[in-house]
Each structure stands twice: as structure tokens, then as C-alpha cells.
Amino acid sequence: MASSILFFGFLAFSFSYVLASDPSSLQDFCVADENSNVIVNGLACKDPKEVKADDFSFSGLHLAGNTSNAVGSRATTVNVAQIPGLNTLGISLVRIDYAPRGINPPHTHPRGSEILTVIEGSLEVGFVTSSPENRLFTKVLRKGDVFVFPIGLIHFQRNVGNGNAVAIAALSSQNPGVITIANAMFGSTPDIPSDILVKAFQLDKNVVNYLQSRF
Incomplete structure (x- = not known):
């Protein structure tokens, strides 16, 4: 019994030392x-x-x-x-x-x-x-x-x-x-493919193309 206590005590000490x-x-x-x-x-x-x-x-x-x-x-x-x-x-x-x-x-x-x-x-x-x-x-x-x-x-x-x-x-x-959302989505280099943005934001492709041209 004493040996088990000593063993687990040693494990606890070793574990705390490793995390220090x-x-x-x-x-x-x-x-x-x-x-x-x-x-x-x-x-x-x-x-x-x-x-x-x-x-x-x-x-x-x-x-x-x-x-x-x-x-x-x-x-x-x-x-x-x-x-x-x-x-x-x-x-x-x-x-x-x-x-x-x-x-x-x-x-x-x-x-x-x-x-x-x-x-x-x-x-x-x-x-x-x-x-x-x-x-x-x-x-x-x-x-x-x-x-x-x-x-x-x-x-x-x-x-x-x-x-x-x-x-x-x-x-x-x-x-x-800092990651400005509009700049990152519509002004990335190179552009994120417009069809991804169309589906992600549920926008018309012309709107996405316009936004990419603005940013």
C-alpha cells in the first residue's frame, strides 16, 4: 500500500514538473x-x-x-x-x-x-x-x-x-x-472566384463584380 502511494505521488510530482x-x-x-x-x-x-x-x-x-x-x-x-x-x-x-x-x-x-x-x-x-x-x-x-x-x-x-x-x-x-471583412472578401489578391462570393452572400454576380472592382 505504501509503495502504491509513493508511486502515485512520484507520478503527480513528475506530471506537475513537466507542465511547469x-x-x-x-x-x-x-x-x-x-x-x-x-x-x-x-x-x-x-x-x-x-x-x-x-x-x-x-x-x-x-x-x-x-x-x-x-x-x-x-x-x-x-x-x-x-x-x-x-x-x-x-x-x-x-x-x-x-x-x-x-x-x-x-x-x-x-x-x-x-x-x-x-x-x-x-x-x-x-x-x-x-x-x-x-x-x-x-x-x-x-x-x-x-x-x-x-x-x-x-x-x-x-x-x-x-x-x-x-x-x-x-x-x-x-x-x-486587423481583418476588415469587406476588404478581405471583395479585395483579396488574387480575387476570390466570384461564383463563391455569389453563393456565400446570395448576391447577383454583377453586384459581386462591382464590389470587387471597388475594393
């Missing part, structure tokens, strides 16, 4: 080395002796983005491409400007959840859950309000105020990525 790992970074920082040819999941680290304060800084988020475009919004991203010191930290930031009635069209972030704060104006925001429910959660936000978009889910924002609107969003990845 470091849950966080093993160094103070890993500033991205933009000149490195090493390919890793992220970016290779710069020599810490060459790191400067500027590697952790970005200026310009106070400047409004140009919203003179088809959707009436502009995102100014602050990720690892703008701040090398974000490398391995799992966070990033974006400023979004909206013209009156402007939208940030339906899109997803494949590698990060998003928490958005309205700085100026009023926004209608929403996201759709995964199939088969495809449930829409939507809410009108005003200055100071906060809303969360879970990772990978399609979401959007629309300016419902009379003037310009501004939001700041934080994301749980140094490079969360």
Missing part, C-alpha cells in the same frame, strides 16, 4: 531589433546595451487622423512597429477618428481583444458572436464610456453624434492584426 514553465518574461524587456534577420514569433531582441528611452516612446497621438475617405474614419496605430519596446509585452494602442456618420467598418483582430474608450462624441458600437448564434451586442457610448470587443469577433463602431468623434483603444497584443 515560466509564465512571464525572463528579462526586463526585449526591444525589437528591426535589423535582425532572425525569424521568430515576434521580433528578435536588440542588445540591451543599445536600448534607449526612445525605444519605449511614441509622439503624435494627439494629432487627428484624416477621415476624408470612403468610410469616414482613420486609425492611428501604436504597436511594435511604432514602439520597439512593446515587443513581447502583449499590448498595443490605437487612436480612431470618426467624421460625422463615419464608421470603423466590421472587422476582427485575430490576435487580440480590444477595450475602447470614447474620448469625444458618441459612438454606436457592437460585435457579433460566433456561429450558430451570430448574436449582436450593441450599445451607444458617450464620452468616457468603455466597451470591450472579445478576441477574434467581428465588431464595428459608428459615429452617431453631430460632430467628430475620437476613441482610444487598447489591445492585448503587440501586433493584434
Whole structure:
């Protein structure tokens, strides 16, 4: 009996040891080395002796983005491409400007959840859950309000105020990525065969051809 207890105790200890790992970074920082040819999941680290304060800084988020475009919004991203010191930290930031009635069209972030704060104006925001429910959660936000978009889910924002609107969003990845649904479906390179889009969206082929020409 004692030997059985000892054996199972040894198994439990061995199993816990195998699963053990470091849950966080093993160094103070890993500033991205933009000149490195090493390919890793992220970016290779710069020599810490060459790191400067500027590697952790970005200026310009106070400047409004140009919203003179088809959707009436502009995102100014602050990720690892703008701040090398974000490398391995799992966070990033974006400023979004909206013209009156402007939208940030339906899109997803494949590698990060998003928490958005309205700085100026009023926004209608929403996201759709995964199939088969495809449930829409939507809410009108005003200055100071906060809303969360879970990772990978399609979401959007629309300016419902009379003037310009501004939001700041934080994301749980140094490079969360963005897939704008319309651009991906109708503006891929090369084009997705039109008959697939006709059947998927239940549209006339002429409409699909028109949309592909627009994107």
C-alpha cells in the first residue's frame, strides 16, 4: 500500500514538473531589433546595451487622423512597429477618428481583444458572436464610456453624434492584426472566384463584380 502511494505521488510530482514553465518574461524587456534577420514569433531582441528611452516612446497621438475617405474614419496605430519596446509585452494602442456618420467598418483582430474608450462624441458600437448564434451586442457610448470587443469577433463602431468623434483603444497584443471583412472578401489578391462570393452572400454576380472592382 505504501509503495502504491509513493508511486502515485512520484507520478503527480513528475506530471506537475513537466507542465511547469515560466509564465512571464525572463528579462526586463526585449526591444525589437528591426535589423535582425532572425525569424521568430515576434521580433528578435536588440542588445540591451543599445536600448534607449526612445525605444519605449511614441509622439503624435494627439494629432487627428484624416477621415476624408470612403468610410469616414482613420486609425492611428501604436504597436511594435511604432514602439520597439512593446515587443513581447502583449499590448498595443490605437487612436480612431470618426467624421460625422463615419464608421470603423466590421472587422476582427485575430490576435487580440480590444477595450475602447470614447474620448469625444458618441459612438454606436457592437460585435457579433460566433456561429450558430451570430448574436449582436450593441450599445451607444458617450464620452468616457468603455466597451470591450472579445478576441477574434467581428465588431464595428459608428459615429452617431453631430460632430467628430475620437476613441482610444487598447489591445492585448503587440501586433493584434486587423481583418476588415469587406476588404478581405471583395479585395483579396488574387480575387476570390466570384461564383463563391455569389453563393456565400446570395448576391447577383454583377453586384459581386462591382464590389470587387471597388475594393
